[in-house]
Amino acid sequence: MEAFAPLYSDHLHTLKQRADRLLVQQQLDGMVIDAGAPLPVFLDDMEYPFKANPHFKHWVPLFNHPHCFVVVRPGRKPQLLFYRPVDFWHTVPPVPQAQWVDEFELVVFEKLDQLPDLLPSGAGYAYIGAHPERAAQLNLTLVNPKGLLDALHFGRSIKSDYEVACIREANRIAVRGHEAAKQAFLSGASEFEIQQAYLSASGQGENEMPYGNIVALNEHCAVLHYTTWSRDVPTDPRSFLIDAGANCNGYAADITRTYARDPGSRFAELIVAMDQYQHRIIEAIKPGVRYTDLHSQMHSNVAQMLNEFGLARGSAEALIEQGVTKAFFPHGLGHPIGLQVHDVAGFMQDEQGTQLAPPAGITLRCTRVMEPGMVVTIEPGLYVIDTLLNDLSASAKEMLCQDEIDRLRPFGGIRIEDNVLVLSDGIENLTRCHGLD
Numbered sequence: 001m002e003a004f005a006p007l008y009s010d011h012l013h014t015l016k017q018r019a020d021r022l023l024v025q026q027q028l029d030g031m032v033i034d035a036g037a038p039l040p041v042f043l044d045d046m047e048y049p050f051k052a053n054p055h056f057k058h059w060v061p062l063f064n065h066p067h068c069f070v071v072v073r074p075g076r077k078p079q080l081l082f083y084r085p086v087d088f089w090h091t092v093p094p095v096p097q098a099q100w101v102d103e104f105e106l107v108v109f110e111k112l113d114q115l116p117d118l119l120p121s122g123a124g125y126a127y128i129g130a131h132p133e134r135a136a137q138l139n140l141t142l143v144n145p146k147g148l149l150d151a152l153h154f155g156r157s158i159k160s161d162y163e164v165a166c167i168r169e170a171n172r173i174a175v176r177g178h179e180a181a182k183q184a185f186l187s188g189a190s191e192f193e194i195q196q197a198y199l200s201a202s203g204q205g206e207n208e209m210p211y212g213n214i215v216a217l218n219e220h221c222a223v224l225h226y227t228t229w230s231r232d233v234p235t236d237p238r239s240f241l242i243d244a245g246a247n248c249n250g251y252a253a254d255i256t257r258t259y260a261r262d263p264g265s266r267f268a269e270l271i272v273a274m275d276q277y278q279h280r281i282i283e284a285i286k287p288g289v290r291y292t293d294l295h296s297q298m299h300s301n302v303a304q305m306l307n308e309f310g311l312a313r314g315s316a317e318a319l320i321e322q323g324v325t326k327a328f329f330p331h332g333l334g335h336p337i338g339l340q341v342h343d344v345a346g347f348m349q350d351e352q353g354t355q356l357a358p359p360a361g362i363t364l365r366c367t368r369v370m371e372p373g374m375v376v377t378i379e380p381g382l383y384v385i386d387t388l389l390n391d392l393s394a395s396a397k398e399m400l401c402q403d404e405i406d407r408l409r410p411f412g413g414i415r416i417e418d419n420v421l422v423l424s425d426g427i428e429n430l431t432r433c434h435g436l437d
């Protein structure tokens with residue numbers, strides 16, 4: 001964290017200025033941001049892994065600290081209420097000593113029943129968090145007010161230099177895992193063993209991952225959210241798709257690569273083609289470009305790939321219009337990324353929360369016009385998903401070339417995903433800058 005300290009100070013200054021403006025605008029005395037409480041397992045004496053409120057992580061680099069609070073009031077130094085119970089059963093977190101703590105008025109407390117005395121209350125304070133029942137107990141009646149939340153979410157779209165540094169570092173950590181996972185695949189490991197190799201090389205545990213890693217061999221590569229990690233060692237490993245990230249100070253990386261066991265295979269050629277198209281899409285990103293247009297461009301590229309590789313025949317217009325490209329590429333081109341893997345405000349057009357949905361029939365998490373400071377993923381894919389192909393109309397099915405589809409099916413599919421920062425004059429690829437092909 002020390003390396004991030006000068007950047008963090010500017011980041012916090014920006015957050016504070018924005019929050020003060022919004023609170024005054026909305027005639028509020030302040031906001032109380034709850035890190036959250038771990039969810040208990042039904043009828044058991046344990047809890048699910050804790051995931052902090054992203055608004056809390058926006059203010060402080062603490063992502064594994066339940067029951068802590070940040071209190072923001074216009075014109076005042078923000079407060080950090082740090083929960084440090086007396087507990088011999090569990091590890092008690094140390095009081096943070098790093099430089100960033102100086103930016104806060106630090107209040108350390110031992111018992112949750114102290115909270116009503118430590119926190120402000122009443123209708124003038126917005127509670128931002130996941131526990132309305134806790135807000136009620138604290139006499140905080142204004143829970144996640146939409147106007148304030150929309151504006152805070154809109155603000156999160158443009159990353160500060162500190163946030164970009166965190167996402168870049170999360171990518172660096174993830175790239176170490178990806179390199180080890182590729183070697184494990186080439187040495188014939190099972191999905192489960194590859195997952196272990198990934199975690200070990202990235203130095204992060206399964207619960208630290210920003211999402212469940214997708215580690216898929218052969219046909220499993222076509223299951224978009226495959227998270228089974230089979231222990232079976234495949235007799236004929238042909239293809240490998242890994243979608244795995246990492247966490248830095250609560251910020252996510254989200255990276256996908258696909259590999260062919262046989263570098264001379266048609267599947268390997270398909271990967272090279274997809275990689276080239278992904279590059280071209282990324283090269284087209286600059287301020288002023290609408291994300292929806294990048295997604296549409298990728299559908300034209302998929303139409304071209306289907307023709308090039310003999311998977312379907314038809315003009316790009318016909319293949320798109322008849323839903324053939326969508327059957328092969330059914331997910332969106334990507335999404336904003338940051339404190340959440342699928343970060344907020346992908347459809348939001350202004351601070352007032354105006355939403356722009358994707359055009360009818362288009363699956364997409366982002367309709368924004370690109371601006372400097374945005375970070376998005378670019379993750380085109382192409383898969384053989386029989387349920388989608390079977391659902392096509394008779395005229396669309398006529399465009400399919402079944403023999404080539406049959407040849408591709410045992411490989412599952414391809415996805416290639418990078419995290420991209422929009423600059424005033426282009427982009428920085430936060431994934432490839434660490435040397436991952």
Ligand code: GLY
Pocket residue numbers: 211243254341379417
């Ligand atoms: N790993 C989830 C996604 O790529 O969106």
Ligand code: MN
Pocket residue numbers: 243244254255256379417
């Ligand atoms: Mn992903």
Ligand code: MN
Pocket residue numbers: 254334335377379417
């Ligand atoms: Mn993604």
